[in-house]
Structure formats: C-alpha cells, structure tokens
Amino acid sequence: MRTQSLPAPPAHNSPVRPGPSLRSGSVTPPAQYSSGWFGRQRRQRLLRADLLTVIAWGSVAAAVALWLADGGVAGVSSVAAAFTAAGIVAGLAGMDLVLLMLLLAARIPYIDRTIGHDRALEFHRKLGKPSLYLLLAHGFLLAVGYGMAEGLDPVSESVSLWQQVPDMWLAFVSMALFIAVVVTSLVAVRRRFPYEFWYVVHLLTYAAVGTSLPHQFSVGGLFAEGTWQRWYWLAICIATGAALVYFRVLQPILATSRHQLTVSRVEVEAPGVINIFMAGRQLDRLAETGGRFFIWRFLAPGLWWHPHPFSLSAEPAVTGPDGEGTLRVTVGNLGAGSAQLVRLRKGTKVAIEGPYGLLSTAARTRKKVVMIGAGIGITPLRALLETTPFAPGDASVLLRGHTEQELYLSSEILDLCRSRGVRLFHLPGPRSRIRSSWLPQEAVRGGYGLTAFVPDVAESDVYVCGPAGWADSVISDVRQAGVPEEQIHHERFDW
Amino acid sequence: MPRTSDPLRLPETGTKLSARTFECMGTVVSVTFADSPAAGQETQDELAAATAVVERLFRELDETFSLYRPASEASRLARGELTLRSASPEMRARYAEAHEWRLLTAGAFSPERPDGVLDLSGLIKGHAIREAGRSLLALGRRDWCLNAGGDILVSGSPVPGSGAAWKAGIVDPADRHSLISGYALGGVGGHAALATSGSAERGEHIWRVDGGSDFAQVTVAAADVVTADILATAIVSGGMAMLNLATEQWDVAVLAVHADGSLLATPAFRRQI
Amino acid sequence: MKARGTLAAAVASAGILLAGWQAGTQAGGASTLASGSNTTTAGSTGSSGTGTSGAGSSGSGSSGSSGSSGSSGSSGSSGGSSSSGSSGSSGSASSGTATAGTYQGAAVQTRFGAVQVQITVASGKITDVTALHLTDDDRKSIQISNRAAPLLRTEVLAAQSADVQTISGATVTSNAYLTSLQAAIDAANL
Numbered sequence: 001m002r003t004q005s006l007p008a009p010p011a012h013n014s015p016v017r018p019g020p021s022l023r024s025g026s027v028t029p030p031a032q033y034s035s036g037w038f039g040r041q042r043r044q045r046l047l048r049a050d051l052l053t054v055i056a057w058g059s060v061a062a063a064v065a066l067w068l069a070d071g072g073v074a075g076v077s078s079v080a081a082a083f084t085a086a087g088i089v090a091g092l093a094g095m096d097l098v099l100l101m102l103l104l105a106a107r108i109p110y111i112d113r114t115i116g117h118d119r120a121l122e123f124h125r126k127l128g129k130p131s132l133y134l135l136l137a138h139g140f141l142l143a144v145g146y147g148m149a150e151g152l153d154p155v156s157e158s159v160s161l162w163q164q165v166p167d168m169w170l171a172f173v174s175m176a177l178f179i180a181v182v183v184t185s186l187v188a189v190r191r192r193f194p195y196e197f198w199y200v201v202h203l204l205t206y207a208a209v210g211t212s213l214p215h216q217f218s219v220g221g222l223f224a225e226g227t228w229q230r231w232y233w234l235a236i237c238i239a240t241g242a243a244l245v246y247f248r249v250l251q252p253i254l255a256t257s258r259h260q261l262t263v264s265r266v267e268v269e270a271p272g273v274i275n276i277f278m279a280g281r282q283l284d285r286l287a288e289t290g291g292r293f294f295i296w297r298f299l300a301p302g303l304w305w306h307p308h309p310f311s312l313s314a315e316p317a318v319t320g321p322d323g324e325g326t327l328r329v330t331v332g333n334l335g336a337g338s339a340q341l342v343r344l345r346k347g348t349k350v351a352i353e354g355p356y357g358l359l360s361t362a363a364r365t366r367k368k369v370v371m372i373g374a375g376i377g378i379t380p381l382r383a384l385l386e387t388t389p390f391a392p393g394d395a396s397v398l399l400r401g402h403t404e405q406e407l408y409l410s411s412e413i414l415d416l417c418r419s420r421g422v423r424l425f426h427l428p429g430p431r432s433r434i435r436s437s438w439l440p441q442e443a444v445r446g447g448y449g450l451t452a453f454v455p456d457v458a459e460s461d462v463y464v465c466g467p468a469g470w471a472d473s474v475i476s477d478v479r480q481a482g483v484p485e486e487q488i489h490h491e492r493f494d495w
Numbered sequence: 496m497p498r499t500s501d502p503l504r505l506p507e508t509g510t511k512l513s514a515r516t517f518e519c520m521g522t523v524v525s526v527t528f529a530d531s532p533a534a535g536q537e538t539q540d541e542l543a544a545a546t547a548v549v550e551r552l553f554r555e556l557d558e559t560f561s562l563y564r565p566a567s568e569a570s571r572l573a574r575g576e577l578t579l580r581s582a583s584p585e586m587r588a589r590y591a592e593a594h595e596w597r598l599l600t601a602g603a604f605s606p607e608r609p610d611g612v613l614d615l616s617g618l619i620k621g622h623a624i625r626e627a628g629r630s631l632l633a634l635g636r637r638d639w640c641l642n643a644g645g646d647i648l649v650s651g652s653p654v655p656g657s658g659a660a661w662k663a664g665i666v667d668p669a670d671r672h673s674l675i676s677g678y679a680l681g682g683v684g685g686h687a688a689l690a691t692s693g694s695a696e697r698g699e700h701i702w703r704v705d706g707g708s709d710f711a712q713v714t715v716a717a718a719d720v721v722t723a724d725i726l727a728t729a730i731v732s733g734g735m736a737m738l739n740l741a742t743e744q745w746d747v748a749v750l751a752v753h754a755d756g757s758l759l760a761t762p763a764f765r766r767q768i
Numbered sequence: 769m770k771a772r773g774t775l776a777a778a779v780a781s782a783g784i785l786l787a788g789w790q791a792g793t794q795a796g797g798a799s800t801l802a803s804g805s806n807t808t809t810a811g812s813t814g815s816s817g818t819g820t821s822g823a824g825s826s827g828s829g830s831s832g833s834s835g836s837s838g839s840s841g842s843s844g845s846s847g848g849s850s851s852s853g854s855s856g857s858s859g860s861a862s863s864g865t866a867t868a869g870t871y872q873g874a875a876v877q878t879r880f881g882a883v884q885v886q887i888t889v890a891s892g893k894i895t896d897v898t899a900l901h902l903t904d905d906d907r908k909s910i911q912i913s914n915r916a917a918p919l920l921r922t923e924v925l926a927a928q929s930a931d932v933q934t935i936s937g938a939t940v941t942s943n944a945y946l947t948s949l950q951a952a953i954d955a956a957n958l
Contacts, residue, residue, distance in 0.1 A: 046773075057781045073793075156608065758919040
C-alpha cells in the first residue's frame, strides 16, 4: 500500500498540464461557494425531490379522483358494478404509473438534477411490476364485471369485447405487449442479457402504450367527448409524449449537430483501457460536467447503433473562439461492444447525448469532499476533481485497483491533487476477504478503515464510483461512519 | 319525472290496480290486473290463480331454455350432448322462429352468442310473455299488463270499460331512475306490446363512438311482443340501417336514443307519447 | 427529510382524492339518492326537491348521466342538461308565486356542449321548454331517416309528468329490479 498525503501547496505553482485540458492554476472555491452555498443547494435539491414525490403520488391520486369526480362511487350498486369499478380504477392507476415510468426514463433535466439518472431508472424499474399488475387487474376485473352484468363468463365476455367494441382488439394487443415487455425485462435482469437486447424490448413499450391509447378515449365512458376528464388525460398523455420526443430524440440530435464531434485519436492508457479523443465545436458548453456521463454513438458501420455511456475523463480543452477544441473519454472493461472502439478511425463522426446523472457539483451539500473510485470508475472522478469547488485541504481521493497499473490516470490525478491541495491515497492490492471488502487486504489487516484515511468523512460529500459489488461495500462503510444519506453520491458504472 | 309524480293512483278513482311479481329468467315478472274496487276475496283468489298459471308457464320455458341451468335442454344442446334433430319439438319450433327472425332482420338479430353458442334467450322472454297473454285471455281476464324485465304486453285498459290506454314509461338509459318519455299502449288503435333494448346492459361504462350502431337504447311498440322485442334488439345492434328496415317492413313505432343522448322517433311514436 | 416528502405526498394525494370525491358526490348526488331509495320512488323525490314536472326529472337526468359516467352518453343536445339549467326557475315557479311568463335558464356547460333553455310558465305550470342553445354536436342527426326523425327531449316533457302504470327499459336484472321504477309501481299496487 502506498499512501500519499499532499497538503495544500501554495496556489499557482503547477506547471504540469496533464491530460488534454487541465487549466493552469488551482480551482479554489470562489467566495460564493461558502458552506452556506452548499447548504442552500442541498435544501433546494431536497425540496425538488419532495416536489417530485408529491407530483408522482398526486398524479396517481388524481387518476383515481377522475373517477371519483365522475360519481364513480355512487355507481357501485351491485357486485358486477363493484368489479367494473375496481377494474376502471386499476386501469386509471396503471396507466398513470406507465406514464410516470416513461417520464422517469425520459431523461428530463429537472428529474436528473434532483434524484440522478440511476435512481430515476431504479424507480422506473420498481414501477414495472405494479403497473403490469394493475393493468392485468384492469382487464380481468372488467371482463368479470361486464360478464356478470351480461350473464357471460369472463372469457366469452372478452371475446365479445374483442369482436364488438371498437378499439378493444388494440387494447388486447397492448396488454400482450406489456406482459412481454415486463417479463422479458425481468428475465433480462436475471440473466444479464446484453444492453442491446434490453433496448429493443423497451422500444416495444412505446407500441404497448400506443395501442392502449385508442380504447381509453373511445370506449372509456369517463373520457367521453366534452368531459374535463378527457382533457386532463389527453394533456398528461401528450405532455409525456412530448417530453420523450424532446429529451430523447430532439435534444440528442441538436447536441450532435451543435458539437459536430469526430474522433481525432485513440490511445491505449493501460491494458484494456483506452483514451478516445474527439474534436468538435462549442465544447465550452460541455465544461464542468464533472463525473456526469454522456451517451456516445460512434457513427461507423457496425457501431452506430450501440450506445456507450461514458463520462468525460477530463475537462474539454477549448482552443478556438467558437469553442473548438478536443475532449476525452476513457473507456475500460472493454465488453463485446466496446472492444471494437480500439479500431475507431480518425474522422469517425460521433453522436452525443447528455450530460446525465448527478455525479457532479450539483450534488454537493458540504464544503468538504471525498472521492472513492475503483478501476474505470476512477476516470469520472478525475473530471470531477478538476472542477468541483473546494478549498485546499478540504478534499480526499481514494483510488482502488488490483495493481498499480489499474489505478488509471493516476499520474494526472496526482498532478491535480498537487495543484489543488488534495489528500490522495493509492490503495492497490487484492481485495480483503473479511470486513470492508472494498479495501485491499493489506489495509484491513493493518487495521485501517475508512475513517483512518478520512477522519472527517462525516462532514463531507462522498462520491463513489466503481463496480456495483465494490461500491455497495464502500457505501455500507460510509454509512457506518455516520455519513447522512444525502451526502452519499453514487452512480452505477457497470451497465 | 316519475319520482315526483305519484304513479300509484290513477286519476279516475274507483279503479284499483293489483300487481303480483315473481322472479324468473334472471329478471322480475310483474302481472298487473285492473279491477273494480268491489272485487271481493273471490276475485283475489282468481287473480292469484291466474298469476300462478303465468308463473308456471315462465318456469317451464326457463327450465328448457336457460343456459344458466346446466341440466336444461339448451345447455345440453350448447355442450353438444344433444343435436337439434333430437331436440324437443318446442326447442325446434323456437329455433326455427329465431332463424326466421335472423333472415327477416338481415342478421341484425341472431340466435347465437358472440362465442358461437346457440342462445335463444333473446326470443324466449318475448315468447313467454306472448304465451302468458294467451293464457290470461283464456282464463277470461280482459284487463291486464304483463311486464317481464321491461318487455310489456297489455290487454284492455287500466280502467276497465273506459277504453283508456295503459301508460308505459320509457327509462332514460343515462339514468334509469328517470323517464325519457311515456307511451300509450292498448286503448283505441294503439299497439299492445312495447319492448326496449339497450347497449348499456354491459354496465354503464362503455361509450361507443363508431358510426354504425350508436344507439344506446331502442324502444319498439308493435302489435305483438315478440316482434317488438326482437326488432328492438336488432336495431340496437344493426343501427340506422336496421331502424329503416324495421319501419319499412313492420307496423311499429320506434323511439331510439343515440349514444350522445339525442332522440329519434317515428311519427307513430310521437302520436302515442 | 424523506419523511417530509412522504407526508407532503400523502396530504396532497388525500386532498386530491377528497376533491374528486366531493365533485363526484355533488354531480352524482341525484343518482345516489335514487338508488338509495328502493322502496318508494317518492322518497327520492322529496330530497331532489325540484317539484314541478319535467324540469326536475331531466335535471336529475343530467346529473345522473355524468354521475354514472353514462355509458351510452345520455342526455343529448337539449335533454337533461337543458332542464337542469331551468330547474332553478321552475322551482320558484312552483313554490307558489306562480307568475306566468318566460324564463331563461343560465347557460349550462354539459359534457355535450353549452346548453341554455327557456321555459314558459302559465298558471303555475311549465307549459313549454325550449332549448335556446343546442350543442353543435349534431353530427349524427344529419343522417336522419325520413321515417324516424329527431325528437327533442323537451317535446316529450308533457308525457313525463303523466302517471304511468308500467315501465319499459333495457332488460332489468333481478338484482337491479329492487331499485327500479317498476318495483316501486309494483309495490304500490300489491
């Protein structure tokens, strides 16, 4: 174990410019980044999170209220009507959850800045099963309820609905698609299917939602023409669709055409790890994204359809008046899709989306900051370290890897730490089998834990970036050290 | 406005209606007799006996034709345990009648369910009322009103000897506790039967927008109750085309309620409002 | 802090549901009352309290239609909604003043468009109800057959106040019979 502690040096003494872009001089927090500023940012973020919670639950309540406002309860006068009513309510709530899922996956900046990309997707996943169950209940309860009212069994009733009621066959198709999407998603999670498979299955969701829409407006008595309920439902459907189109289609196209990125150079950083340099315009607009990630598509045959989520591993180096310059991503864990990136040709055009995620200054709540990274997870921390504001002595960086070579970009990070006054710990070696499995065996045996490296961790923002299992172990130690939840910033990096 | 009016009393004093009900075919059948107030216990017994005849007739038909009774002939037919060839003469007669109606209505009325099972219930209720009416007349009763789940057949007058019509109320499909209209049945030159069919039976949550059949409810008055019942059903499923066909081919009065609540009525219907 | 969000969400949701409930019971009030009284029809009348003839009935018709989320659409152009507009004035007319004259109801927004009605009162009774503004939703009436012609609900108003001895409607199940108008009529004649 090699440990380097670097006390704050006098500012402006770093002639070294590691990476393509490091600005000279250190980034000491300007006056506005006082502890009060961080506290305010924290309060605002929590307020936004509460607001999102209220909107989400409120929208479900509103869906049920639509039915209540239509005198729904008064209509429940028989067993059949009770089934029908329950079916209608289930359908309303289910569709509302589906819309929430779509919004959570729409990469809306407001949501991203508040709860982060991976937590948004976590909620998205959590809603998958409840919404499917509600939609299944919707179909089943209505078949039973209508069937009882007509004296048919649920199956005959379904056949009759399919044949006789307009748009209902589409609703059946939609139901089948929803089941297919959720089931394959669950299987895909367990079996660890490739990202591409996942992506294609999810495109089916749009077909499922699309085919479910007609019957809601043509058959649902609640949404008959001229009702305010119809306007409300139309409004939330259209708003969701618009958010998806704008943030997932339009924004990426705009960003891609704005920056006109092309690959300028690919170099090997370490075995299995490469740096990709790209040239483009208006790169100043991508500055200070810290550890946030972008979705990259390299527009070359066989590669263009594969989206890669990478962070910038350094601040963009801007050289021209129109933001012309270069930026860099560092890619490791070369999987099937990313292995081909080594052979990227100079001049290959690159599509970009983002930045997404909350691994950035926007998540800061405290004056002090701790960054803990492992493997390729080190690279986003490298970019964050470059720009996030702190005073000399207020930051600590812990880097993990099996070997010294796996501490990627370590020399650049060392230089950054020197110039900004950061405590830096290199923690190479095989992982510990007992306790704190995120630390090297050697450190644990020697009796070193998290607080031995960072005694003031409880008053710091802690950024964790690395493989999932490792990160879980870090986070559990961080919690034990008394760090409140809102100071822990983590984003999965292995998907 | 039935709620505000008091339906119990006829304007003409001196006549009393007496109603009896029983449950059959998934609905409630009401038999209402109009009699002079002088009627004694003797008459009461006669009325009870007449009602019993009607009830037995309904029950026998239900036992043969109900698809809800696993042991009924209709159920065995539906399960394929019985062929039409070996079915009872009563079953074959009703089947033939239903098929004739299918031809007459160009398929708008069908004795088959969407799932293909033979279902004569669309005909049997009307048939039962028709037979019950014949029995009442045979028993010498002249002034009565039979109502089975909204299908009505009347004879005579609620005020015996006066020639006054029986007044039927037609339910608003949007609120079955209020009436859209009234219709004078029987009396001089009026139809004796009235039947209403609706698309709202499934529950009150289906809202149709397709152009074809958008009738929420259709009421047909005709000389006999089977015609009224079947044409009402046929117009609901066959839409405007069937309505035109019905008014051309039969002597009927029709009131149709569109899905949007607007009304269509034939001139014959307007006259009897 | 998480608790704050959860609490706020719970309060907001409860508020929204309560508002929906309120709106629902107001709109569907008439139908609730009606289905609540299964013994006599008169009971619900008292509570709806509109009094005179047609106006009252169609008034409740309109609310009932939205209340029960009316399948079949219900009360078209003029129908229920129109009279709900007029029910106010008709009430005053019946409550004794009995001033003859013509009254215009307020324009009422229904699920089928705006509707305004005019009622004519003579000797304490409504003699005429006319729809002033019908909804433009007459798409379906264009294809009118020469046999069956459109009939305004107001035209059948007179018929509604008459006593009826029997009721016709789409097949009533045994369960629904208990709360039906036919049941009330039968009960009275038992």
